[in-house]
Amino acid sequence: MSQQELAKTYDPQAVEPAINDQWLNSDAFRPKANKSGSNSPKANGLQTDSPKTAAGDKKDDAYCIVIPPPNVTGSLHMGHAFTFTIQDSLIRWQRLKGKSTLWQPGTDHAGIATQMVVERMLDKEGVHRRDLGRERFLDRVWEWKEESGGTIVNQLKQLGASCDWSRERFTLDEGLSRSVKEVFVRLYEEGLIYRGKRLVNWDPVLETAVSDLEVQHEEEKGHFWHMCYPHADDPSKHVIVATTRPETMFGDAAVAVHPDDERYKELVGKELILPLTGRTIPVIADSYVDPEFGTGCVKITPAHDFNDYDVGKRHDLPLINILTPQAHMLDDEMVPEKYRGMDRFEAREHVVADLDAEGLLHKIEEHTHQIGRGDRSHAVLEPYLTDQWYVDIKPLAEPAIKAVEDGEIRFVPQYWEKTYFEWMRNIQDWCISRQLWWGHRIPAWYCSDCDHISVSRATPDCCQGCGSNNIKQDEDVLDTWFSSGLWPFSTLGWPDETPEMDQFYPTNVLVTGFDIIFFWVARMIMMGMKFTGKVPFKDIYIHALIRDAEGQKMSKSKGNVIDPLEMTGKYGADALRFTLAHMATPGRDVKLDEERIVSNRNFMNKIWNAARFVFMNREDAAPDISIRPELDVNRWILAELDSTAAEVDKALVEYRFNEAASALYNFIWGTYCDWYVEAAKVSLYGDDDAAKTETRIVMLTALEGWLKLLHPICPYITETLWQELHGADARLVTATWHDPREDHDAGAVRRIRKVIDVVSAIRSIRGEMNVNPGKRIEAEIACAAAMRSDLDGHEKLMKSLARLESINWLDAAAEVEGAAVAPLPDATVYLPLAGLVNIEEEVARLEKNIAKLDKDIAMREGKLGNARFCDNAPADVVAKVKEELEELKAKHTEMNAGLESLNKL
Structure with missing residues (x-):
């Protein structure tokens, strides 16, 4: 997209499909070690001709997440959007940091769920699966899977999920089926899988x-x-x-x-x-x-x-x-x-x-x-008495418990360990057989002549007990969670010693919901340790539930479901992703309101407009991270950028996605857009050519830096602006993470922060006194010599940012009659109000607002003084009331100061 084509407003629907096509039609999402591999036929669903490690690539330089495989029957809901946003943010971040990243995608055959879908289709035709027979029924299921089973994968691509889609797996793939058989046979041979008659939970509808x-x-x-x-x-x-x-x-x-x-x-x-x-x-x-x-x-x-x-x-x-x-x-x-x-x-x-x-x-x-x-x-x-297959699970559970006890695996937040231990220490044998047709058929054959059971990786020619040919395979299939429990290593080619197993196993982090800690997480740990001798992942990030704005669980019956596809259609994928990341506070459910997504759509527009301004004023300038600016404001913005990069890095390391998003929001909207871009106009519209050139380079350099920082959460808008910055062939997705410098000018940072303090104080008075925003006014600043020294040389900047006609410097002890006052730690700012405002009207307005604040403060103090409220209300509700009270009190203090100033006039 050329500069001339950069629209006045950001339209995600015009941008996202094209960017998505660029990514999907390239090797952008493939790990480095695979890039030299060809597109040859795959064994076990894996490329076998890729090198074991790329040049200079070490195990420590690899980063892998396996996608929790959504059901092939599924379509994207907000829980999916949440977990995949988190995973994609981690993957894109690590990719930019130079790691060879693999986000392993795939779907689960979802035995019961998928069979139900197809049986309902047959019901409409007046046909039962038993009318068709097993083989014809399975043909119908595969037909449905090919036609409709990829829906959620396409929706994930729209969300921007940067999986290596060339490696997409399905739990009934040939390679994964081979892994399932291998595990079943080994467990059976060790006596850890057995067949027994016991009571089970029986579903009489699904039989x-x-x-x-x-x-x-x-x-x-x-x-x-x-x-x-x-x-x-x-x-x-x-x-x-x-x-x-x-x-x-x-x-x-x-x-x-x-x-x-x-x-x-x-x-x-x-x-x-x-x-x-x-x-x-x-x-x-x-x-x-x-x-x-x-x-x-x-x-x-x-x-x-x-x-x-x-x-x-x-x-x-x-x-x-x-x-x-x-x-x-x-x-x-x-x-x-x-x-x-x-x-x-x-x-x-x-x-x-x-x-x-x-x-x-x-x-x-x-x-x-x-x-x-x-x-x-x-x-x-x-409760029904039947013959079923079971796993003697306690021998597998013991090392899995120890791995978490010893810290080899850690839960984030840590308190989920208690839930894990409680279940694992009271674990019962696992019934793994299901009386279905869709799934991994149990690799066991029964002899009609001697009652021997033959368990084998391949179909036996005869009974392994008596040699009879009169054998028949077990009709049952395995529990879906049996195959998905192998997911972290079966998708990498196990039981073969593949380059992918060597490079990416154990994986780095599992991102999932608490509701499948028992179903899936525990079983992956048990199976991974049993068959690879290693834990399957090092961290388990357990995210919270997505609820509606009132904290209610979303459900169709309640009519409170927020559809992620509808939201991305209205506001763009980046606005939704940023909203979810911004609300991902560890341990707290997300109360999602569409207004939050609207607000972050506005954030995307702010980003777009700021970048558009930079591009319109760039002329021949280009980013230069090695630049050593002369101007304080340019030194300051580069220092603030590096400080933000450190915050974002730290937050992502600790899985505090909300803190990463907050740091980005505060820097991009507040520091860069509201302060720096406005400050840059002083140089851009001035007469100093050197200052103009320097500012253009720094504007672009800072923009380049925060595009990298924001990219993991908001990939579409950042990729689009990156290509505007560096040319149509450039790709942010495969760029490198922002590299901070170490030699910042602390004095320049201090001086510009003091400028901002003074300008903020003046803006606050102007707003509180209802002074016309466009009117240029006089300011008087009383301060000591040190403060004056810091502010010297920045009068032009302060006048521009605060809309001042003039600045009069006073001694620190000076006072000004008939002026509004803003006390600062190192200075006192006075704005003479004569001729600026109607004193009587402003006094009446402030008194009315203060009276309303008194009521609001009393109401919240009453709540917090009520022991029943504090003891019984959710912690986040109590915290919110406390936060509101502090904000109201601060506003009250500010208004009283304004009223006091007016009363002195």
Whole structure:
């Protein structure tokens, strides 16, 4: 874009697509070590002909982040925009700092979610997957994936994500599938993967087991049904048991009481008649029973309740399954004929009615209790007894716990360690099989002749036990988190010793949300340490949730969702990215308001206009970082630039993205645009050619510097302005980070800061006294010799910035009657007001404003003096009230000073 084409206002929609095309059509996002590699066919999805290390490239010079792979079913939401903005900022920053950076992209096949999408499509056609059969169904899923599965990747590219898209991976890629098989086989051979019959959380809609972490526990209104179980030896007597699930009574194996419950001691060991069946069951004693709850008698249904399962194991009770995989009553002798084939909830109604008819329903109570639902289908889950594959996880968990304890891996913020430890130290064996068709099929084959199970990396020709050809592969697939748990090393080519593994593993940081610490983070640590002997990443940055402006969780049902694509369409990707970075305070949820994005769109316009002014006045000048300016103001801006660079660097090292964004905002808008550009006009519009030339070079040099600093967060506008600065072929994305100088003139910095103090004081008085902004006025400054010395030589600058007609210098002890006063640490500024303002009108205005401030201050002091508010309100709300109070008090002091000055006139 030439200078003549730089529009008057910034239009992100006209800029971003072209810049994105430039990046994507080049090697800009590829790590240095890969640039000499060709585009040859890939093995394991990796380039195999790239050198192990580029010339001069060391492991310490590499930086890698693996993208948390979004589901192939997904589309960009604000949580994605947040986490990917953070990751991209880190990657772009490290790329500019000269590291060989790899941001490894890819998507997850998302077994349950993707299968649900395609099954719903088939439902509309009146077809069930079983009508198609496994192979044809999977063909349909792959067709859908090819057509629609890349949506979120394209949206990430629009956001500016600088992944190495040439290395994009998918968890069902051939190379990643090979890694999955390798891990499964090795764990099986070590005895850490086994097959067993246990209770699982069963989703009767999806007809698959789901993990504990995929269960949503919700409070729902229900009932307690109190049922009478007659004594077998005297049916005129009975015990009362209460249950929330009367339909499961056909699976009862016992009734339990507490061993110390005197009421039932004589019953222990006797038989009860199970209602509606005629079958008898024993009374057992077990400390699991709470004698204070209900009647102290509990029905034990080992095949349909997790706690009952444990009781059943202790007492060697039979496991009586009464439900089909679809949660219908089994056609089985244990289920009375009347109820066979009924849906579980239909059966419940009939059971209750029949108990009532037989006089065995004691009472019904309303009861609110926790219901477990599947996070995908939202169906009520069943504890269900099935054969599943498990990982014996504790041997893997122990080194993963130690890695965090020893500081080999650190959580940021650190308090998330507690959450990690709590789960890892109480970890249960991991059920890894799912009764789905879409996913990594379990590499196990069953022999029909000898019941041997063959586990193999490749399809075996025959049974490894007896040699029979009559073998069949397991129908189940692996839990999605099994393959994504290998993501940091499977994407780099493991189990092969690839150049990428050598250069980029372990990765540097994982950026993710707290909600998948258990699902994903812990499993990557366990798997990475088990199979590579190294931790998969050194830092884990846990970001907060994005909420609406009121702090509510965003949801479609609430209508409070802010769509990132809509925001980038209206305000540009940079405005959204800067907003998210600016609000990324560690440990605090982000309360996102569209007005914040609007404000940062205005910031982008400010940047554009300042740069446009610089370019319009550049003539033949070019940036020169080695320049040693003569003018204080030019020395000052370069020193402030370097100070800001140090702030930004430190903030990014510490993952304090909000502080990096704040430092950039304060410098670019405040220091550069509002002060320096205005100050530069004194030289640019003056008669000193040397000063003009120097100022043009420094303006461009400082602009070049802060474009680099801002680029990681706001890549589009900075890249566009960079090409305006250096030519159409220049690329900021592959430039080098700002290199600060070490020999700044501290005196020049001090002098210009004092100029700014004086000008700010004058501007404040002008604003408070309602003086016409365009009117040139007189100022009188009383100060000591040292202050006068610092300000000497800057009168012209001060007059320009403060709109002054003249400056009269006074001794430090001098006072001026009939003037507004602004006291400073080293000086007192007086503005004579005679003829400038209507004294009576200004006094009335100030008194009115002070009265309003008094009310506002009293209201906030009242809140902070209320112990209930301070103890119960969120910490950020209390902090905000305190901050508002301090601002109001400062304004109050300022207005009182103005009023006092006016009253002296």
